[in-house]
Amino acid sequence: MSVLAVEGLRAWYRTGTFGVPRDVRAVDGVSLSVEAGEIYGLAGESSSGKTTLIKTIAAATQPPLEVMAGTITFAFPGGPIEMQRADRRALAAIRWRHLSYIMQGSMSVLNPVRRVRHAFVDFAFRHLGQPKPQFLETVRAHLQRLQLGPDVLDAFPHQLSGGMRQRVTIALATVCRPEFIIADEPTTALDVVVQKEVLAMIREIQRELGSSVLFVTHDMAVHANLADRLGIMYGGRLVEEGRTDQLFRTPRHPYTAHLIASLPRLGDTAPKAGLSGTPPNLADPPSGCRFHPRCPRATDLCRREVPPLEPMAAGHRVACFHPEPVA
Amino acid sequence: MGSTFLALLRSNRQFAAGIVLLALVAGFSCLSFFSPWPPNDSFVVPPDLPPSADYWFGTTSRGQDLFWLLSFAIRNTLVFGIVVAVLSRLLALLIGLVAGYSGGVVDRLLMSINDTFIVIPLFPILVLFYFVLKDHMSWGLLALMMACLGWSYDARLIRSVALSLRHREFTETGIFSGMSTRQILVEEHLPYVLPIVFSTTMNNINWSIGLEVTLSVLGFTDINTPTIGVMIYWANQHTALVAGIWWWIFFPVLLVVMTFIGLFLLAVSMNEHIDPRSRLGRSER
Numbered sequence: 001m002s003v004l005a006v007e008g009l010r011a012w013y014r015t016g017t018f019g020v021p022r023d024v025r026a027v028d029g030v031s032l033s034v035e036a037g038e039i040y041g042l043a044g045e046s047s048s049g050k051t052t053l054i055k056t057i058a059a060a061t062q063p064p065l066e067v068m069a070g071t072i073t074f075a076f077p078g079g080p081i082e083m084q085r086a087d088r089r090a091l092a093a094i095r096w097r098h099l100s101y102i103m104q105g106s107m108s109v110l111n112p113v114r115r116v117r118h119a120f121v122d123f124a125f126r127h128l129g130q131p132k133p134q135f136l137e138t139v140r141a142h143l144q145r146l147q148l149g150p151d152v153l154d155a156f157p158h159q160l161s162g163g164m165r166q167r168v169t170i171a172l173a174t175v176c177r178p179e180f181i182i183a184d185e186p187t188t189a190l191d192v193v194v195q196k197e198v199l200a201m202i203r204e205i206q207r208e209l210g211s212s213v214l215f216v217t218h219d220m221a222v223h224a225n226l227a228d229r230l231g232i233m234y235g236g237r238l239v240e241e242g243r244t245d246q247l248f249r250t251p252r253h254p255y256t257a258h259l260i261a262s263l264p265r266l267g268d269t270a271p272k273a274g275l276s277g278t279p280p281n282l283a284d285p286p287s288g289c290r291f292h293p294r295c296p297r298a299t300d301l302c303r304r305e306v307p308p309l310e311p312m313a314a315g316h317r318v319a320c321f322h323p324e325p326v327a
Numbered sequence: 328m329g330s331t332f333l334a335l336l337r338s339n340r341q342f343a344a345g346i347v348l349l350a351l352v353a354g355f356s357c358l359s360f361f362s363p364w365p366p367n368d369s370f371v372v373p374p375d376l377p378p379s380a381d382y383w384f385g386t387t388s389r390g391q392d393l394f395w396l397l398s399f400a401i402r403n404t405l406v407f408g409i410v411v412a413v414l415s416r417l418l419a420l421l422i423g424l425v426a427g428y429s430g431g432v433v434d435r436l437l438m439s440i441n442d443t444f445i446v447i448p449l450f451p452i453l454v455l456f457y458f459v460l461k462d463h464m465s466w467g468l469l470a471l472m473m474a475c476l477g478w479s480y481d482a483r484l485i486r487s488v489a490l491s492l493r494h495r496e497f498t499e500t501g502i503f504s505g506m507s508t509r510q511i512l513v514e515e516h517l518p519y520v521l522p523i524v525f526s527t528t529m530n531n532i533n534w535s536i537g538l539e540v541t542l543s544v545l546g547f548t549d550i551n552t553p554t555i556g557v558m559i560y561w562a563n564q565h566t567a568l569v570a571g572i573w574w575w576i577f578f579p580v581l582l583v584v585m586t587f588i589g590l591f592l593l594a595v596s597m598n599e600h601i602d603p604r605s606r607l608g609r610s611e612r
Contacts, residue, residue, distance in 0.1 A: 060503050092505040101503050103496040111497045113518045119497070122514055123504040 002033040002075065003180055003212045004057070009070030011056040014063075024283045026052035026065075028236040031309070034180075039206060039213040041227025041244065043220060043259070047279050049236040050216045051104060054182050057214070058101050059083040059091055074099065076179055096127040100173040104184040109169050110157040116168055117153040124175050142175045143168075145208075146201060163194040167201060174205050181206070181213045187222060199226050220263055224248060229315075232256045235280040235290035238309055242316035252312055252323035254295050289321070297322040335600060342600075345592030352586050356402035364392065366399040366553045378574055385574040388565040393578060400553040401582050407470055407539055407554065408532035414474030415531060416524055419481035424512045424520070426482070427489025438486065444479035449538065452476070457547040466552045469542075473535050481527050485520050492516050522601045529594035533587055540583060555583045 008031055013024040026049040034040045044050050055061055057072050072083040076098045081090060095101075103109055110119050120139050121132075128135055140150045146167045157165055166186065173181060183202070187195045203226060206213050215227060223230055223244065230247045232240040232255065240253040251257040258275050277294035280286055289307050292298040301321050309319040335342045364371045370390030378385040384393035426437040456472060457464055492498055492515070501511045536555075542548045543556020550557050562568075562575040 058503065060499070096504045101500070103500055103503075108496045109500050111515050111519070114515070118514070122506060122510070123500060126505070 003036050004032075004034040004214070005071075005073045005075075006030060006032050006057065007071045007073075009053070009056060009072065010068040011052055011061065011070075012066055012068050013052075014066050022283055025236050025285060026282055027056060028282075028285075030070075030233075030236075030238050032231055032238060032241065034212050034214055036179075036212055037206075037210050038228040039203070039215055039226055041223040041230045042214065042216045042233060043218060043223055043230060044233030045218055045279055047282065048233040049282070050218075050233055051184055052236075053233070054101075054184055054214060054216055057083070058095075058099065058182055059086070060101070074180065096124055096178065097176050098178050099180045099182070100176065100178040102169060102173045102181065102183040102186045104188075109172065110165065112157055114156075115153070116155055116157065116160075119168075119172060120153070120175065123172060127176050139171075139175055143171050146171050146205070162190055163197060166190060166194070166198050170198070170201060170205065174209065174211075177209050177211075179211050181211050182216075183213060184216045185218075186215075188217060188219070195222070196225075202226070220259055224263075232259065235285060236282055237290060237319065238317075239291065239319045240317065241309070242313075246313070246316055250324075252316070252318040253291075253320045254297055254322075254324060255291050257324050289319075331600075335596065339596045339599070341592045342596035345589045345596060348585050348589030349593065352401060352582060352589060353405065355398055355582070356405055357398075359395070359398035359402045362395040362398060364395060366391075366396055367551065375570070375572055384578045385572075387561070387575050388567065388570070388572060389561065393574060396553060396558065397578055397582060400555050400558050400579065401586070403466065403552060403554045404536055404539065404556075404583070405586070407466065408536040410470045411473045411477060411535035412528045412531040414471070415478040416481065416528055418474065418478035419485055420517070420520070420524060422478065423482040423485025424489050424516055427486040428493055428508065428512060428516065430490075430493065434486070438483070441479045441482050441486075444476065445483070447476065449476055450541070453538070453542055454545075454547050457542070465549050466554075469539065469548055470535075473538065477531060477535060481524065481531070484523065484527065488520050488523065489516055492519055522597075526594055526597040526601060529590045529597065533590045533594075536583065536586065555579045 008029055009027055010025070010029055011027040013026055015022050028049075030053060032040075042050050042053070052065065055065065056067055059072070061067060067084055074081050074083065074094070076094060078094070078098070081094060083091070110116060117136075121135075124139075125132070125135055128138065130138065136153070139153070143150060143152060148164065148167055148171065152160060152164065152168060160168065170186070173183075186202070187198050190198060199222065202213065202215075215223075217223065227244045230242065230244045231238050232247075232253065234255050240247065240251070240256045247256060248260055251260050262272055264272075275294055280290050280293070286293050286303075288304050289295070289298070289302040292302040295302065299322065305321075307319045307321050309317045312318045312323060336346065337343075359366075368391070372382065372386045372390055372392050374386055374388050374390040376382050376386040382392055382394065384397060386392055387396070422437050422441065426434045426441075453469075453472065453476075460468070497515060498511060501515055506514070539548070539554065540556035540559070543550070543554055544559045544563070546560050548554075548556070550560055558579045559576060562572070562579075565572070565575075567573070567575040
């Protein structure tokens, strides 16, 4: 049973500076679903629309970002909720309690001039509905689970190490035991050792709470480690989706194939070939398949028509007219 | 807070000097509560006596003991500066934070009002107000007017900080977690801008005292409430310098200069404390 179902989502940045209308199609026709208790990884290069997609999913959109079409439905215990239709009060009721969000650059989620305790009180207190002493007790117990002492509550963010701050941020997002966690590049600024620790922690917390996680990063190695299923975004569209092992073993979309081929392997001495060209300008995207200007397999069909995201194998969907052969 | 204060006192000579000067001035103003005479009584002592053991600062041509009169004057002047600073800081914080956070139309509207206030020439406006109000002009009214004119520079400064805070993750997390705009401004942004405001407060007190003294010396304020400026005004009226009653001018000027230097040193050292980069630059020299 899927916790999150996104159908045909289009979210554009619409600006009209100096009377020149300009639409940046950051998310253009994305459909995906996330099952209960799974970690869904979202990968793609910068400006592929990952952050826009999850902002829209969390209904944290602000002008000029507008949702043009599509539905986002969460199935929470309190009943399904459609994010675009829900009013502010309904959104406020599920946020943090059922749906939490680890922002990009989560190192700065904590206010530098306030003690960590205030972050918990400001962001999470009203969602738990407990009296203050009991709430702080819950927070302390939760920090304990993340191997943080209760004294971090009285520290300022700059007194904590990067890894500790990251763990505090994760504690902040999970203290209300939400069913769904959106994480936007939570490990990007960390070195690999701390990264490994934090990833293990996210997985542990996720198993314990039984929550679903929508995990966004451009780092394929992190995805290989963490994600159960993987969606690859390119130019505002989902180009491939499948189980992580499936995707890494038999990538079918040429872009995915390049992404995975770019990962270094032990003992591999062959030089890595970069993909020529630049990511598409989403204000004026290429016709047809948005990958065709950089694709070695592009044909006239790719230039004319948009390839639909179609199942190739069980649970494996690809949007390509000329998928890579199964090796 | 207390330990920071002690550390600053020990390590920062400017801060220590500023604190000492202001403590002297503030201590002196507190003496006014023990004055044997009310400030506006005249001819309670022999006039025109130079500083002596009996009358430490001498006496005025109006028969007032300069020592006690001065304690009233500096008290009024200090309170005036603080009232103006506090009121204008409230305005500046409110307008700066709201403009920076809201952005868009609200920001443009508030900032155009702000810019209007920045370009208004203050001195002629205050003189004009005096000529309109004449006898209705009082100490409190002047403070209120200066507060209404003195917030604009700071509002711009606070807005520029709030603009950058608006896009920090903790603000967005706050919005996402359902904090109201008021909560975000008061809980998250206010602590961030307070140190900056604290440092500009000193400058604002200096500015308002300076302007008040200027207006008073020229007689464009309520000349029956003793302030430093009003004292100099009366000394001028009695041609104190020509008559050789130099102490009537000297002590008020000395005291107000001490206040200025004290506040200035405090503002400078506060600035340095808030911006560690300038602290680093100093130690390298």
